[in-house]
Amino acid sequence: MIPDERSERTTELWVHLFEGLDGYLVTFTGRQSSNPGARPNELDDTAQSSWRWPEQRDEAAAHLLEESKAGRDAYFGVHLFRRRGSRKADNAAEVLALWVDGDGARVPKDWPQPTAVVESSPGRHHFYWRLTRPIAPEEAAQLNKRLCYGMGGDKGKWSLGTVLRAPGTLNYKRGAPTLVAGSVGA
Amino acid sequence: MRSVGAPQAWDPEVIDQAIPELPKAVPNYNGSVRVDEPPVELSVRALEVWRGEKPKTKATGEIDRSGSLVKIGRVLYDAGATRSAVVTALAERDESLAWRKYTGRADADNRYHEIVDELESNGRNRRARMSVDAGGVKRDNLPTIVVNNRQLPEVTAEAIEALAAHNDPPEIFVRAGRLVRVREDENGTPEIQPMDDPHVKGRLARVANYVRTTEKGETKVIPPDWLVKDVGQLPYWPFPSLEAVVEAPIMRPDGTIFDTPGYDPETRLYYRPGKGFEVGQIPTTPTHTDTQAAIRLLDEAVGEFPYEDGASAANVLALMLTPLVRQAVSGPVPLALIDKPQAGTGGSLLAETIAVIGSGRTAEMLGAPRDEEEWRKQITAKLAAGATMITVDNVEGSLYAPSLARALTARTWTDRVLGRSETVTVSQRATWIATGNNIQLRGDLPRRCIWIRLDARESRPWQRENFRHPDLLGWVTKNRSRLVHALLTLARAWFAAGRPKAPNLPRLGSFEGWAETVGGMVAFAGIPDFLGNLAELYDKADAGGLEWETFLYTWWEELDASKPITVAELSKVISTNDDLRAALPGDLAEAFDKSAGGFSRKLGTALAKRAGTRYGDDGMHILRAGEFRRAIRWKLELSSTECEFVSLVSLYDPSARKDKERKKGEGAEKDSTNSQTHTQAVTSHGDPEAWEETF
Numbered sequence: 001m002i003p004d005e006r007s008e009r010t011t012e013l014w015v016h017l018f019e020g021l022d023g024y025l026v027t028f029t030g031r032q033s034s035n036p037g038a039r040p041n042e043l044d045d046t047a048q049s050s051w052r053w054p055e056q057r058d059e060a061a062a063h064l065l066e067e068s069k070a071g072r073d074a075y076f077g078v079h080l081f082r083r084r085g086s087r088k089a090d091n092a093a094e095v096l097a098l099w100v101d102g103d104g105a106r107v108p109k110d111w112p113q114p115t116a117v118v119e120s121s122p123g124r125h126h127f128y129w130r131l132t133r134p135i136a137p138e139e140a141a142q143l144n145k146r147l148c149y150g151m152g153g154d155k156g157k158w159s160l161g162t163v164l165r166a167p168g169t170l171n172y173k174r175g176a177p178t179l180v181a182g183s184v185g186a
Numbered sequence: 187m188r189s190v191g192a193p194q195a196w197d198p199e200v201i202d203q204a205i206p207e208l209p210k211a212v213p214n215y216n217g218s219v220r221v222d223e224p225p226v227e228l229s230v231r232a233l234e235v236w237r238g239e240k241p242k243t244k245a246t247g248e249i250d251r252s253g254s255l256v257k258i259g260r261v262l263y264d265a266g267a268t269r270s271a272v273v274t275a276l277a278e279r280d281e282s283l284a285w286r287k288y289t290g291r292a293d294a295d296n297r298y299h300e301i302v303d304e305l306e307s308n309g310r311n312r313r314a315r316m317s318v319d320a321g322g323v324k325r326d327n328l329p330t331i332v333v334n335n336r337q338l339p340e341v342t343a344e345a346i347e348a349l350a351a352h353n354d355p356p357e358i359f360v361r362a363g364r365l366v367r368v369r370e371d372e373n374g375t376p377e378i379q380p381m382d383d384p385h386v387k388g389r390l391a392r393v394a395n396y397v398r399t400t401e402k403g404e405t406k407v408i409p410p411d412w413l414v415k416d417v418g419q420l421p422y423w424p425f426p427s428l429e430a431v432v433e434a435p436i437m438r439p440d441g442t443i444f445d446t447p448g449y450d451p452e453t454r455l456y457y458r459p460g461k462g463f464e465v466g467q468i469p470t471t472p473t474h475t476d477t478q479a480a481i482r483l484l485d486e487a488v489g490e491f492p493y494e495d496g497a498s499a500a501n502v503l504a505l506m507l508t509p510l511v512r513q514a515v516s517g518p519v520p521l522a523l524i525d526k527p528q529a530g531t532g533g534s535l536l537a538e539t540i541a542v543i544g545s546g547r548t549a550e551m552l553g554a555p556r557d558e559e560e561w562r563k564q565i566t567a568k569l570a571a572g573a574t575m576i577t578v579d580n581v582e583g584s585l586y587a588p589s590l591a592r593a594l595t596a597r598t599w600t601d602r603v604l605g606r607s608e609t610v611t612v613s614q615r616a617t618w619i620a621t622g623n624n625i626q627l628r629g630d631l632p633r634r635c636i637w638i639r640l641d642a643r644e645s646r647p648w649q650r651e652n653f654r655h656p657d658l659l660g661w662v663t664k665n666r667s668r669l670v671h672a673l674l675t676l677a678r679a680w681f682a683a684g685r686p687k688a689p690n691l692p693r694l695g696s697f698e699g700w701a702e703t704v705g706g707m708v709a710f711a712g713i714p715d716f717l718g719n720l721a722e723l724y725d726k727a728d729a730g731g732l733e734w735e736t737f738l739y740t741w742w743e744e745l746d747a748s749k750p751i752t753v754a755e756l757s758k759v760i761s762t763n764d765d766l767r768a769a770l771p772g773d774l775a776e777a778f779d780k781s782a783g784g785f786s787r788k789l790g791t792a793l794a795k796r797a798g799t800r801y802g803d804d805g806m807h808i809l810r811a812g813e814f815r816r817a818i819r820w821k822l823e824l825s826s827t828e829c830e831f832v833s834l835v836s837l838y839d840p841s842a843r844k845d846k847e848r849k850k851g852e853g854a855e856k857d858s859t860n861s862q863t864h865t866q867a868v869t870s871h872g873d874p875e876a877w878e879e880t881f
Contacts, residue, residue, distance in 0.1 A: 028246070028247075029470065041246065043246070047470040049467040049469075050467055051467065063469060063470075066471055066473060067470060067471060070471055075246065075247075084467075085445075087247070089239070098201065110204075111204055111205060112196045112200055112201050112204050115194060115195060115196070129196050129201060130194060130195040131196055131197070131198050132195045132196065132197045132198070133197075133198070135198050139198070143201060143202065143205075145208060146205050146206065146207065146208055147205055149206075149284070150205050150206045154248075155249075155284065155285075156244075156247075156249045156251075157247070157248060159241075159247075159249065161243065161247050162247040162248075163246055163247045
């Protein structure tokens with residue numbers, strides 16, 4: 001059984017990223033492809049859901065954990081959306097936190113340090129910088145891109161519409177599943 | 187957990203100041219830094235692709251770099267760029283947009299050429315040049331079609347190309363060999379409308395400019411009639427085919443939910459939700475709690491109808507699911523026969539309730555026609571109009587309709603078009619309901635029906651009171667999105683659990699696909715006895731209802747019918763009572779004339795078969811009243827006013843679930859793909875008895 005604590009880890013991060021905002025939270029799940037030639041993290045049977053934020057926060061977290069428990073990789077949209085359904089950039093709502101998928105890279109010491117870190121797999125981290133005020137999605141994407149290129153992160157994950165793994169869920173990318181761990185704040 | 191030693195939040199300005207600018211070659215996301223001009227003129231949308239604002243992404247949101255380069259190549263190629271221009275541009279974009287898929291590689295040039303090879307092999311798509319919408323507001327951007335001094339096929343081809351270019355998202359469809367469009371009537375009800383010449387003409391006028399050229403120059407004209415007719419009479423059009431318009435999300439054959447308004451190429455359905463209708467997200471893997479909540483809500487809608495038995499209630503749930511999962515069912519769907527002993531029992535209300543949930547409005551009504559020709563015409567009219575739910579309302583007496591029987595097992599329906607010398611073939615995917623009082627099925631219909639039997643067991647059922655929702659249709663309309671959500675949750679739960687088969691499913695010839703799919707969903711929701719009254723339906727179909735009513739009322743009047751009597755005693759009385767003998771149903775009268783022994787046996791069988799069936803306004807029925815010297819004794823009774831109604835909630839049987847789960851467990855060893863899902867279903871459902879406590 002997955003303890004409730006895991007659900008709290010997910011919602012704790014979401015509150016950190018979306019607190020005070022209004023919109024739709026997107027969850028995305030899929031099963032690692034069983035095709036012989038499949039690359040790692042090639043997902044089959046994907047499913048995307050939109051949840052009213054903040055009203056359906058707990059429901060969304062429970063959903064991701066259920067999915068994770070069922071052997072599926074579980075992600076969430078790292079910013080909110082204005083309407084349900086679409087994860088396209090033109091549907092992005094205002095952004096309260098920047099993100100970078102470090103993909104093994106570290107945040108330079110002389111940079112503003114992230115306010116939340118998620119360890120998606122051993123040694124690999126997602127970094128989040130909560131902002132003091134929400135900014136336009138395009139502006140956020142621009143800053144993300146600079147953060148990403150500046151520290152050498154995954155260049156495919158800076159744009160709007162990106163989904164990243166949710167803490168508390170399991171990462172099935174490489175053989176034995178590992179827990180996606182996260183921490184928020186000082 | 188690792189502690190993060192940082193402030194709780196950063197001012198964006200601080201971050202902006204602290205981090206480096208992008209490498210010089212990487213343009214700004216929003217294009218504020220100068221972006222190199224494309225080698226050819228591009229539409230607004232194509233420019234977005236060129237600027238890298240519409241990259242192709244993988245399922246995880248990651249940019250698919252090679253796919254995005256192909257996308258850029260496509261817009262350039264479609265806009266008329268040459269091979270060398272596309273190759274040069276791709277190399278520049280790959281680097282400028284920092285995708286660097288092939289940048290710096292020795293084989294980069296070959297890779298870009300390979301992209302062009304692929305584009306050339308698929309041909310140019312001139313639609314991409316168009317950027318205006320169907321309203322044709324920006325006429326300067328519309329293509330110009332010269333309509334004089336040219337061959338007809340050439341002009342028509344350009345017109346079709348213009349129509350196709352403006353059909354994204356699709357607004358023109360092909361259905362039953364005709365061009366159609368989806369429009370709304372004055373009440374906002376969507377309908378499929380065949381496009382007649384004026385419609386085609388109007389559409390043509392909005393997608394291109396038409397000119398006649400002479401030595402003096404060009405003259406603008408409206409689309410000529412000969413062009414309109416030729417477009418309308420082509421044997422093939424490059425438009426998507428449309429099966430039906432639905433007003434609720436539906437389940438696709440692969441178990442996913444189609445809930446985005448608009449056209450779905452996979453199901454060929456057009457989803458047009460009513461104003462304000464929004465179904466919440468359907469859980470991918472619904473939990474036991476989800477299905478419990480769904481059943482409770484559905485019970486509020488249909489739980490207070492006086493079902494005669496559990497099978498009728500289970501069949502109602504199946505009927506409610508049918509229009510929403512129709513695309514996931516392979517093969518035809520049977521007619522749901524909602525019948526009851528007398529008027530006012532709620533059959534029409536039940537049918538209407540189900541239709542409102544499934545389609546957002548009352549079903550297409552079909553008065554049971556008297557003759558076969560009329561049946562055929564009405565069926566054609568309804569199916570051609572794209573009806574998804576059709577109710578044959580208030581059938582009186584018997585229902586005999588070979589055309590209806592044929593339609594029920596057909597995947598397509600072909601008939602002559604009224605007033606024309608041509609035929610029409612349309613797909614038959616409707617959900618059919620028939621309502622009436624003590625309907626007697628004739629011909630091939632019995633084996634193409636399922637039975638929902640209502641019996642209020644009182645003389646004035648319409649006077650029943652104390653319903654949870656006195657204005658049921660009002661409540662259903664108001665809560666329709668929740669009800670649809672509940673039904674799709676049940677459907678999804680079954681799918682997510684690996685589509686387990688319902689235990690002891692009776693065989694329903696020609697409708698096996700439907701019975702397995704919908705029956706599986708009903709059983710997995712914990713509702714037993716789906717199709718459990720099939721045998722009774724078949725028995726009933728051959729019953730001479732009126733004859734039996736006459737016989738029983740005569741028995742009531744001639745004998746002390748409340749006093750139990752054996753078959754032998756009754757046979758003896760009949761042999762000496764002319765009135766009773768004259769009232770015998772046909773087959774019994776025939777047996778009586780042949781031999782006394784044969785008659786007694788046949789009478790015994792007939793009484794057993796009809797025990798409990800209500801006849802006449804008083805609900806006269808045969809009742810088994812114990813035994814006397816090993817012989818069964820029978821008596822007659824009028825309908826009892828005391829009864830317990832069956833609801834979905836009261837039907838829930840935890841042992842059925844346990845049995846099902848045990849069976850699934852046995853199957854899990856054989857099917858490793860399903861084993862994980864199975865474990866999920868079992869653990870998430872927990873203790874089934876806990877559910878009962880929630881009611």
